[in-house]
Amino acid sequence: MMDSSGLSLFSLMCSSALLVSGLVFFVAGSIGMLRFPDSYSRLHAVTKADSLGLGCIVAGLMFYGGLWQNLLMLFIWLLVMASGSVSCQLLARFAKSQQDNA
Numbered sequence: 001m002m003d004s005s006g007l008s009l010f011s012l013m014c015s016s017a018l019l020v021s022g023l024v025f026f027v028a029g030s031i032g033m034l035r036f037p038d039s040y041s042r043l044h045a046v047t048k049a050d051s052l053g054l055g056c057i058v059a060g061l062m063f064y065g066g067l068w069q070n071l072l073m074l075f076i077w078l079l080v081m082a083s084g085s086v087s088c089q090l091l092a093r094f095a096k097s098q099q100d101n102a
Contacts (some may be wrong), residue, residue: 011063018060025053039095048089051081 007015036042058077062070079089 007063015060018056019049022053022056022060025049025056029053040092043092043095047084051084052056054080 026049030045032045032049036045038088055075058073061073065073
């Protein structure tokens with residue numbers, strides 16, 4: 001059975017589940033950033049949850065795109081993962097240096 005977008009019911013359910021799980025990971029990362037006590041825990045919550053959340057959203061959107069669009073979304077996700085890791089490392093080093101100086 002197909003809907004108006006050309007997806008089967010199973011594909012639509014998988015896509016919806018991935019999109020909702022991505023939203024849940026984004027919300028969990030945001031809550032973790034607000035609730036955790038120190039900067040290292042906050043960095044961990046935001047970096048891991050947001051990377052996984054974006055991955056789930058990209059995977060859910062891949063059901064709707066063509067090959068070129070899917071490759072671009074995958075490339076953007078990989079860039080976000082790389083930049084998130086690097087920026088998290090730099091922020092953790094800065095926090096460590098500030099902690100050592102105090």
